Each structure stands twice: as C-alpha cells, then as structure tokens.
Amino acid sequence: MRAVLTGGGTGGHIYPALAIAKGLQERFAGTDILYIGTNRGLEADLVPKAGFPFKAITVAGLERKISLANVKILWQAIRGFQEAKALLKEFRPDVVIGTGGYVCGPVVLAASRLGIPTLIHEQNALPGITNKLLSRVVDQVTVTFEDSRKYFSKGVKVGLTGLPIRPEILQAERHTALNNLQLKDDLLTLLVFGGSRGARRINQAMVDVVREFGNSQSIQVIHATGQTGYDEFIKDCQNKGIDLDKYVNINIKAYLYNMHDALGAADLVVSRAGAATLAELTVLGIPSILIPYPYASENHQEFNARALADRGAAVLVKDKDLTGPLLVKEIRSIINDAERLRNMSLASKRLGRAGALNDIIDCVEKILPRH
C-alpha cells in the first residue's frame, strides 16, 4: 500500500496527518508513505523528525480581499498543482489523504484529477475554506464534530470519526512519562503551551506563574514558549529579576517534540484551544485552563473551548481578561482542590474519542481500489 499525506501550516493540521500515516502502517504492514507539504510550514520540521519522507511544493494562502498579491499567489497555486501532479505520478499512491491547510488544495485536487482515491479530514467544528472546496471532489470527508456536517453540500460523503491522535499519545502513561522527563512523581505537573506556534499572551502571563511557583514543593512546570517566543520569554523573566537557573522545578522549552511524555506527565494543562490539543487532552482525561486564540477564523477556538468548559472539563479564560495574577489564581484554585481536579479529569475523559484513528483508517480502507 502506498499513501500520500498532505496537510500543513500549523501542528493542528500536521499531527492528525502523522497520526493517520502511523495508523496506516499499523493496519497495512509495509505501507509506503510520502508526505507533501511546503517548506515554509511547520511540516518541513515535524515530518522528517517523525521519520517520514517529505517533499515540498510551491503554494501560498490567498488573501481574503482582492489584491495584487493574490495574482502572484494564484500563479503559485497553478505551479503547485503541476508540482503535486508530477510527485503523484512518480509515487503512484493508492490513496491521498488531506488534513487541511493551503497545501492540501493542489495535492488533493491533482489526485482527484488523476483518479486516485481521496479522503480529507476536518478538525474543527467550522470547516476551513480549503476543505469546503475540496469536499466537492473527494471520495470521502471525515469530521471531528457532528456539527460540521451541515457546512458541506448535499451529496458529499461525510463520516463522523473524531480527530485522529498520534498513537504515542494514546499510549502515554504517567510513570514512564515522568521518568523520561526526569520529573518527580510526588509533585503535580503543570503543562503550558500556546498551540503549535506558541502564544505571546500566554508567555507574558507565565512570567508571573514561574515566579509564583518557582521552587514550589507541590508543583512542577513544563512551559513551551513556541519557537519564536523563547528568547523574548527568557528576557522578560530576566527583566523581572527571575533567575530561571535557580528554579529546579521549572522547565522552559521552545517546542516539545516529545508531547506524548509532556501530556502523559500532566495533571493540569494551560493552553490555547486548537482542535488537536483538545482531542489529546480529552482522550487522556486531562483537566485544563483554556485561553482561546481570539483571532482564529470566526473565533472557532472559543467554540472548541466551550465544548469542554460547559461540561466541566475545563475553565475558559478569555484572552482579553488574561493577566499573570489571574492565571496564578486559576491554577491555584484547581490544584489546591483535589476533588475538583479529579472531577475535571473525569469530565475531560468522558469527551475523549480514542477510536478516531481506527475509524478513519476504516474509511480509508473503504475507498481503496479493491473495494
């Protein structure tokens, strides 16, 4: 079996594709994978690190208003389509799977023109523009939320599967994770990150959290600043007189390539509310404080966060309200109340869908040629 995966820009599109790639290899022994993305997205870093062959094509996102830049972008899209077609002809996949982001457009379209079976997965309740357009040419659409069915035209085959999660996250286990991270098992672990690119607002609030909990006897902290926010965070700490070297329980990273260990160790998470993150939190039953990114298209992160907050699995803090002292207060009020922490964890677990990856692989199997 030969499969092409495509999806890019942010981790929220890439990790579901990586999960599907691993799921295919588990189901069909000897599966050959090719990942097609762009050199500008996070996929150029994450895909080779995950051990899959990666090829890049030319592509760029359209601006929402008519502009001269869009003429250039349209030209790049045509070039990207030709490049995708050439890669597909060379690799000869049995199936092409897209998980959103601009790069999916030319790759999935080229596959459908070449008569290769195609499937796309939508992570958010509100489908992205690329997936909405592609839904008209693909063999199968799979969605995370029942609610998103209504955004696709009649006649489009839509299957409800949930969001596929990397197998290593599904298998994460606290003791091993703490060991791998060299953390203590008698302390609570707070994990903080702002989606795959980091979040400046969360980093700013974290300066106070680090100061408050530095060398605490009850809690240890892992904070991922995002690749571009690391230096600024360290400088902000220095400016406030915080010497991070003196805090043995505070671990600051630019990016967590070992998220399965970080999530496996976490008793409480502070994060943005991207769909992939929420699927991971709920499948492991981790309580969270969610600060939705307010500029995500049509404010979809707030809808994501509400789905958890309304069911007691998370506390929602609006970005505009976020300050260091408020974050410290929210963290304290949860970690100091063991019963609340346990109830939030149970509520989170109830929302998790561990079978999503398997269900998507079933959908892939159904569109393969021999079926």
Ligand SMILES: CC(=O)N[C@H]1[C@@H](OP(=O)(O)OP(=O)(O)OC[C@H]2O[C@@H](n3ccc(=O)[nH]c3=O)[C@H](O)[C@@H]2O)O[C@H](CO)[C@@H](O)[C@@H]1O
């Ligand atoms: C700002 C924005 O529009 N973000 C969107 C983007 O999410 P974005 O990529 O920001 O966030 P998601 O939460 O969906 O996914 C992040 C992924 O990166 C992983 N991770 C993160 C940090 C780290 O250090 N290491 C690591 O492995 C997380 O475990 C997760 O798998 O795509 C998602 C899925 O379409 C959307 O729901 C988000 O709204």
